[in-house]
Amino acid sequence: MRLRILGLIAGFLGLVSALSAQGNKVLVVLEDEADKSKYSQLWAGLSDRGFQLSYQTPKATGLSLFQHGVPAYTHLLLLPTKSKGLGPNLTPNLIVEFVNAGSNVLLTLSSETGVPSAIASLLLELDIALPPDRNSVVVDHFNYDAKSAGEGHDTLLLSSTKAKAGLKDYFSFPSGLLALPHPVGQVLGPASPLLSSIVKAPSTAYTHDSKSDSTTESIDDVFATGNQITLVSAFQARNSARFTVLGSAEALEDKWFDASVQLPSSSSNAKATAEKTSNKAFAAALTAWTFKETGVLKVESVNHRLAADTPKDSTSKAVTGHSFLNLEENPSIYRIKNNVHYTIALSEWSHNSWQPFQPATSDAVQLEFSMLSPFHRLNLSPSTTQSTANSTLLEADFTLPDQHGIFNFLVEYRRPFLTNIEEKRSVTVRHFAHDEWPRSFAISGAYPWIGGVWITIGAWVVFVALWLYSAPAKPRGELKVQGGKGGGR
Amino acid sequence: MALTDSDNPASFFFKGETGRNTRGLLRLIILCTIAAAAVASRLFSVIRFESIIHEFDPWFNFRATKYLVQHGFYAFWDWFDDRTWHPLGRVTGGTLYPGLMVTSGSIYHLLRFLAMPIDIRNICVLLAPAFSGLTAFATYLFTSEMSESPSAGLLAAVFMGIAPGYISRSVAGSYDNEAIAIFLLVYTFYLWIKAVKVGSIMWGALTALFYGYMVSAWGGYVFITNLLPLHAFVLICMGRYSPRLYVSYTTWYALGTLASMQIPFVGFLPIRSSDHMAALGVFGLIQLVAFTEFVRYQLPTKQFQTLLRASVFLVFGGAFAGLVLLTLSGTIAPWSGRFYSLWDTGYAKIHIPIIASVSEHQPTAWPAFFFDLNMLIWLFPAGVYMCFRSLKDEQVFIVIYAVLASYFAGVMVRLMLTLTPVVCVAAAMALSQILDTFLVASSPEDNSTDTSSSKANGAPSTANGSANANAIKDKLAAAFSPDTLRSTKSPVVGIYSYLSKSLIAGAITAYLLLFVLHCTWVTSNAYSSPSVVLASKLPDGSQHIIDDYREAYYWLRQNTAPTAKVMAWWDYGYQIGGMADRPTLVDNNTWNNTHIATVGKAMSSREEVSYPIMRQHEVDYVLVVFGGLLGYSGDDINKFLWMVRIAEGIWPDEIKERDFFTSRGEYRVDDEATPTMRNSLMYKMSYYNYNALFPAGQATDRVRGSKLPAAGPELSTVEEAFTSENWIIRIYKVKDLDNLGRNHQEAGAFEKGNKRKKAGKRRGPRVLRVE
Secondary structure (H helix, E strand, O other), X not given: OHXXXXXXXXXXXXXXXXXXXXXXXXXXXXXXXXXXXXXXXXXXXXXXXXXXXXXXOOOOOOOOOEEOOEEOOOEEEEOXXXXXXOOHHHOHHHHHHHHHOOOEEEEEOOOOOOOOHHHHHHHHHOOEEOOOOOOEEEEEOOOEOXXXXXXXXXXXXXXXXXXXXXXXXOOOOOOOEEEEEOOOOEEEOOOOOOEEEEEEOOOOEEXXXXXXXXXXXXXXXXXXXXXXXXXXEEEEOOOOOEXXXXXXXXXXXXXXXXXXXXXXXXXXXXXOOOEEEOHHHHHHHHHHHHOOOOOEEEEEEEEEEEOOOOOOXXXXXXXXXXXXXOOOOOOOEEEOOOEEEEEEEEXXXXXXEEEEOOOOOOOOOEEEEEEOEEEEEEEOEEOOOOOOOOOEEEEEXXXXXXXXXXXXXXXXXXXXXXXXXXXXXXXXXXXXOOOOOOOHHHOHHHHHHHHHHHHHHHHHHHHHHHXXXXXXXXXXXXXXXXXXXXXXX | OOOOOOOOHHHHHHOHHHHHHHHHHHHHHHHHHHHHHHHHHOOHHHHHOOOOOOOOHHHHHHHHHHHHHHHOHHHHHOOOEOOOOOOOOEOHHHOOOOHHHHXXXXXXXXXXXXXXXXXXXXXXXXXXXXXXXXXXXXHHHHHHHHOOOHHHHHHHHHHHHHOHHHHOOOOOOOOOHHHHHHHHHHHHHHHHHHHHHHOOHHHHHHHHHXXXXXXXXXXXXXXXXXXXXXXXXXXXXXXXXXXHHHHHHHHHHHHHHHHHOOOOOOOOHHHHEXXXXXXXXXXXXXXXXXXXXXXXHHOOHHHHHHHHHHHHHHHHHHHXXXXXXXXXXXXXXXXXXXXXXXXXXXXXXXXXXXXXXXXXXXXXXXXXXXXHHOOHHHHHHHHHHHHHHOOOHHHHHHHHHHHHHHHHHHHOHHHHHHHHHHHHHHHHHHHHHHHHHHOOOOOOOOHHHHHHHHHHOOOOOOOOOOOOOOOOOOOHHHHOOOOOOHHHHOOOOOOOOHHHHHHHHHHHHHHHHHHHHHHHHHHHHOOOOOOOOEEEEXXXXXXXXXXXXXXXXXXXXXXXXXXXXXXXXXXHHHHHHHHHOOOEOOOOOOOOHHHHHHHHHHHHOOHHHHHHHHHHOOEEEEEEEOOOOOOOOOOHHHHHHHHHHHHHHHOOOOOOHHHHOOOOOOOOOOOOOOHHHHHOHHXXXXXXXXXXXXXXXXXEEOOOOEEOOOOOOOOOOEXXXXXXXXXXXXXXXXXXXXXXXXXXXXXXXXXXXXXXXXXXXXXXXXXXXXX
């Protein structure tokens, strides 16, 4: 009882303070406690949004991602370390286990400190490839910060990119340039649907090993170029745990939050002026997304029932008396060719509250009615009759296929940057019961047979009557007696 | 009791009217004793093990009965079963023979009405023994119609009661359709004989009624559907057409066909499938014959001959052409596969492996006849021969029945069941003949008086061989009526010597005792095992129960979600449904060959191929039976080739039986097993972790007697969930897709700590990500 009350109180507290849909405990792993101050604005921003931050160094003895077998933190922020690995408490296996348990990770890389090989192999599991060189950096001779990286051209300045059609936008910032100093470029696997890039490098960028002499490197050996390089990538596991890789850890530092940067002057861009970076806005958006403050979907309810206007046609006339046609919610059994109404209520967590979910334009939530393969695949449309304050009611009406079996109402909605929705409701679709077929007299094609039956019966009665009441003729008496013996007994 | 004088007071009970009553009472007592013996000998399994449903099919019948009792008749009639054949489901109410379930359901409700609430399980367990008592009674009635010797019926009844051929399908717990169907079969035959003898509509209608009951109970009704027309046809061909035959046949056919069409599973088959066309043809023929008889009455002989010849050819040709045309056009279904396999024993193996894979569909081995029927098998031909001696309509029936059933029993093991009744009847007729001849203490009288004296005596004979001179007269002469075959009219030679009489009587008694011993032995040793529970003998002779099946099924029941789908080979479908109460993909109702082949493919393919199949079918657990540790030969590796064959029938390009044999054509599981074999999911699941039980390199499979490879198989897409005590049942859980989108091999390698190769230096053109 006490536990329950405590839980309730904790829940209330969580409700008041947490802005993440999942939880508010963040573990920050950083090389040195002294580095903490470099990111003070980031910590302040996170704390303001209600996160409880714990700081640990990789070598700390008390560091453990799990407590009693469940994740001790909901979110993990990894800042770059100089060591080759992250120590025994943060092995790639543990981090994968942490992600499999549903927790989120924000991993930051930096070409200055180099990428530990453990991290590289962890990213390979996510199908994110890093350049083989430890100190590889992305260089762009057209979009660099002329103020700070006039020599190395390795502080990239990017303006906000629009989200692709059909996707919701969570990372755009209104104005200004995003400065990414010394970024590590990532190459996403060609086929993985779980990966998506948040910030891509400009088409003029390429990777370059900052430690090696640039002249020895041949053009063919370039690890990746242009748009294939992703500077900030997002991975969303099947259980919707988020794993974000930020190519440039320094972009989160205080000094870049309010630095002013300037694009190089060139022929096309003659009047380049100094601008303030929008790193702070971007960092807020990135942490908000990674720590599940945005883009979290929830199924409020799923309802299916027989459509209210089940037609009273000839085939279903017999059904109306049947017990299950009382429009009960979520029945476990339907009949073939029933008209069915399906509703799903979806809401989206947006920073501090559940909002009605609106799919992006040119996108729709689809319902599949499937057994082995879909028999119906329908776009769900927002309800016109019902509405709720914090969810969208999406609905569809359809006729069940003429096939009995165990079917699933399946809403599988997987989009980049949105948590996955896989809502499967199994129902049984049965055959016509013996008393649900149209009666024979309702089928005009059956009239000849019905007529035949009654004519036979009538003829037999007439025959028996004639037989019984006709006196046997004398000369054939013997014969008839025999016949009567055969047929009469 | 051997000899009673006329002044003995006991003779009062054996003479005249009182004598008849006494004999009737005795007969009743004997029949009741036989029924009791029939029931008692079937209770071995309950005493040895417990009151449990046996084997495979009975589990479904039991489950269906529970459904019927719980939900009522109409819900049962319209039952759509969503817990089998996932995800197709099964229209169970329309695809089963409801007779058995309805029978036990009625008994259940009747007993409740009589304030005797008995658990439905016990009713189901004991239904088969109860009906075997009735079968004995029906056999008595049937045989009494055949033979005038009163002892024949009682002998037949006792044979039927304890013959192993019938016990094999009717021990307590063997809750299968055959449990009631054999009673219905014999009783329908009895009613038919009665109808043909009497020529009354009432008996014909009763035949149709019980035929309808039979149709509702067992698919073997087709045997009756073809045997009765054949009997009628033979009688017509023998020139024995009579109005009695006409009345009984037409009554039976019309009413019986209507009755059979009420069963949803049968439906329109009686007018649409070739299996039923013989009955329809004979029905037409008998109308023609009746009409011809009528015309013959009216016309002079000469004209009649011409007319007859012309019309017979015309009608026969027309009917045959019509039949061929309808079959070709598809209105009449061609013969079913099971029917073809009755004529060509190799047919099923080539065309329908699923039928051939069932052990009870195999041809019978000859020792099985002796095993199941013992001495009856050599008395049987004698009895059939005796039918020829007085070849009346009913004896013709026995002859036809004997010939057909012998053939079928030779083709399929399980049709031994239909042979058993006729063997019992024929053997009883032969034996009663011998007993009637040799058990008479007094010397036979003169031949001339035999025919007259025999009429007065309808005395019974007891089967156990105690001679009663007053009660038992020489019945030999009774078999000879004046108008039978000429060869049988020779005078009787009597038995005068007491020595020969006692010798024969003694020998027969010894045979009978041996028969009882044999039946008891066979019943207790061969047919009383529930096969759900295995029994073995420990070295010290005590019994050891191996209960792995129930252990595993109860594990499933208690540890998995109620909707967790279990994939197993179809043999275990009914048991999983009945005992574990979990949905299965395929079961013993093999209605969908493709679905079974899908499971076969999943079992016989590599994991990478199987996994998508299992995902698509929403499989949560896979169950395999493995006998390697215990030496239990009925395991899945031994059945594996059937899975391969059935899968090959659907996907000949992907599954090839040849790949599972070594280059020398051997089916091996050891080091020399083919890669296909060793990579198949079934092999991997069977031998997974099996090495761990043995010292390194010592793992042996005790069923196939071979040493296994030193390194056991690795599994990546499924994980071991449960293995029973003796490793007979192994259950694996199908893993979900990897959370990070890798395939299971990669995920497994990562967990073991193997680093993935860096993607840095790739050969060939770079694959770019397109977004």
